[in-house]
Amino acid sequence: MSAPNKSYDPVEVEALKPETIDQAREEALAAIAAAPDLEALREVKAAHAGDRSPLALANREIGALPPHAKADAGKRVGQARGAVNKALAGRRQELEAERDERVLVEEAVDVTLPHDRVPAGARHPLTTLSERIEDIFVAMGYEVAEGPEVEAEWFNFDALNFLPDHPARTTTDTFFVRGTGAGDEGAADEPEDASGVVLRTHTSPVQVRSLLERELPVYVICPGRVFRTDELDATHTPVFTQVELLAIDEGLTMADLKGTLDHMVQSLFGPDMTTRLRPYHFPFTEPSAEMDMVCYVCHGASVGDPARPCRACSSEGWIELGGCGVVNPRVLTACGVDPERYSGFAFGFGIERMLMFRHNVEDMRDMVEGDVRFTRPFGMEI
Template sequence: MSAPNNSFDPVEVTPLHPDEVARMREEALAAIAAAQDLAELKEVRLAHAGDRSPLALANREIGALPPAAKAEAGKRVGGARRDVGQAVKERQAALEAERDERVLVEERVDVTLPWDRTPRGARHPLTTVAERMADVFVGMGFEIAEGPEVEAEWFNFDALNFQPDHPARTMQDTFFVEGPDGGDSGVVMRTHTSPVQVRALLSRELPVYVVAPGKTFRTDELDATHSPVFHQLEGLVVDKGITMAHLRGAIDAFVGSMFGEGLRTRFRASYFPFTEPSAEVDMECFVCRGASVGDPDNPCRTCSSEGWIEIGGCGVVNPRVLVAAGVDPEVYSGWAFGLGIERTLMFAHGVRDMHDMVEGDIRFTSAFGSEN
């Protein structure tokens, strides 16, 4: 059995040589001092103080030394590793302090600055007017009904008693949706909200009391009083014993709520395929109340000194519409109306040009308030 190698010289083990240990220590300290941020310091710590660092590998070599040489080598390598560990702690503390100071500067909030430099948005007045109009009828017991904007011709025309040769079916009035093969698809962009009448009668139990605000489309040029896209509020009542008198009462209540109490209304004979009899609805001018008629010295811009303002069309539901929806006209009767939402907004707030409603100018919208 051989004796221990007491003559082994640890200086001959290169990683444990004093000069080599000093070099590894200085290299580590220099890298630590050069770290510019915490992420870089982490990489340096792993490279010079981690389990695979040069000093850690040198420390493993001590186990192979004879007992007499271990103490001196251990003291030398241990001292270097302590110096590196202490340098890492000090550099980390310094970098964390720099980071905290930088965050205080970069993320500082000046509480003295105005908080409302970005103005609040405003809902479009057409939306608020439409909701207000619908609320008037909801208060009378009506329900809100909806229908698609891309509508089948049957709902838009046939079920509403529009004959096949009716002018409204031509390209002069209607946007037709092209079929997959480029031909007729039987689908249109709805020209009015009246199709909701038929859909309501087909989907709801009688009696029916509904209003349907919505967007409609016609091939009109955009000018001061017309737009290819506009909004209507459709109303429908179908019940037993319904007469034109009930319609007149509902219109009077609407006018009083929207424009002021005491305004008179009148019906002028008209024609719509889906109502019979039909009428145009006028209300007394809410500005001059008829006082400007025949008075050239005090003209009224709202009613053009006519004393009356047209607000929509109405009438008793045509029996053919009831039959198309599966309702017995011998038992039930009803009435319907259509009111222009743009027209109501123009009259109620003195808007003169349709362009103002569609161009998206925030100066127009914000004038009506930031209602949520």
Template sequence: MSAPNKSYDPVEVEALKPEAVERARDEALAAIAAAGDLDALKEVKAAHAGDRSPLALANREIGALPPHAKADAGKRVGQARGVVSKALKERQTVLEAERDERVLVQEAVDVTLPHDRVPAGGRHPLTTLMERVEDVFVAMGYEVAEGPEVEAEWFNFDALNFHPDHPARTMQDTFFIHGERPQEIDSGSAEGESGVVLRTHTSPVQIRSLLDREPPVYVVCPGKVFRTDELDATHTPVFHQVELLAVDEGLTMADLKGTLDHMVQALFGGDGMKTRLRPNYFPFTEPSAEMDMVCYVCRGESVGNPDRPCRTCSSEGWIELGGCGMVNPRVLVACGVDPEKYSGFAFGFGIERMLMFRHNVEDMRDMVEGDVRFTRPFGMEI
């Protein structure tokens, strides 16, 4: 093994020569001073202070020197690197200050500009109308009730007196949730179906309200419902309903009629607004009826009057609004309510349909496409 080379002259190492170290230092200082922004300074730092910079490579050469030569070379290179590092920090401070001043100028906000240059947004008219309906019934002493949109078939069908072979339970009308049917759900589901559906109406909320509360029960149930309809001018697979349920002692069809009259007067204005009931059938009400309201435009004066036609009601004088009736005793029994002691009434209608009536909206697709040109005219009503 050879002995250490004590006669090795460090000046012969090119990277450690004083003039080479000074040249690398001066080049680094010049590049730092020329950096015009922080990105350029970042590139300079990598080139002149990084692991592959000339001064860093020179520092690595010190380890190969004999012991008596390392101190002088280390001092020379270390001083140069210290000067470069200090220059980098000072230049970064200057560039950051310049950037902050530039941002303040470029992103300045002129508070003297008109505040209404950008039009205000608007709440969706469906939301506004649904809340207005809620307010009408809350003022009458009703409670707003809500329920899940993904519902068990028992709540959506069985408890409402829909028989297992009812057409509404088929895939033609109902979105079924795919999966294995739980053992505790005893419904009319076909084998392989989960017994869980996207609710087809808000009536399941009425069932849950009767199960959770002791009569008397007065609730209004707004919400989103789902049916397998194609999206067109008058249909949509996702729409909104509001249903009302009142269960108490001694309620009759007269109470239902008075409630409907008050509703249309509050929503469509005027003491001349009234309703009529036409016999119909619904599994969950008995007797059942379709509810019509007098046309709020012509107030029935267009009937038989060719000189004053009405586009809103097609000169029929009445507009169909929704279904209603007295709660079927079977529904009360399913919810544990004594039908011998209590009676009740219910009705429901679509919010989209009412919006079309109130504001002459001709295409239901306008309500779901999110075009601000549709929602903006309704304003910011709260």
């Protein structure tokens, strides 16, 4: 067996030559100094300090050297690798500091900027008021009933005791749905090709449908949109929101109607509000009445006092809300209800008019034009 080669000189190993190690170190330091960001520095580290880097390969050659040569070669390689690692750590700190400083500038939040540049939304006050009215009657045991907005004439007129020549059945008051061909003869002003279908002029057809579909007794409230051929102005609109009430049971009288109206008005306007009934005529109720409530502004104090005029009631002391009455027996008969056993009452009013009273809205056009400046003050009340 031959003895170890003690004359083996590490200088003769290409990877361990001093000039080779110095060159690898200088190339690594130059690349580290030139790294523009942390991502580039990671690539430099892999190339000059990774397992396949020149200095790492040189370090592997040390194991093959004779004992007396390992120390000197290890010292040179170790110093070079230490310099590279130190340069990597220093450059990493510099790049991280630059990154943090840049982030503070680029992602800074100016807390003095307005926080409400996108305004908060608002529910339309008609929706809010309609739901409040529904809640009042649901708490009394009523149900909310709905029906189609495009309605047959029978439901809209005939079942409600509107005679064929009633003025409300003409095109001056009602929107008729045009048919595809010539229709039967109807009212004098009805279009020749009418289909017998109209845009409902009130929510009373929902009352008729409720009597036909539900078991007696019936207590329903019927809110919804209705359509009439009115010009859009400060006090009228061709599309508006109406709410009607129907109560059919044994023994109901006009006194029950009066108590119900008082409760509704007091719930909406205050406990000191009262109502009055004035004789009137409606085809679907008999007897019928117009319902007034005491003026919510002056409470009647402006009547006969020129020094204290009231714009809300024109110093009359009362404000008209809508129509009401005891359900006409003909309506009950048309819906299959025995008028000898059952009686009931109904009333209806426009929610737009109620909104004008509650919030001093002077122009009904503000409710339909969609201007957020009108709806926003009402907020998101639910």
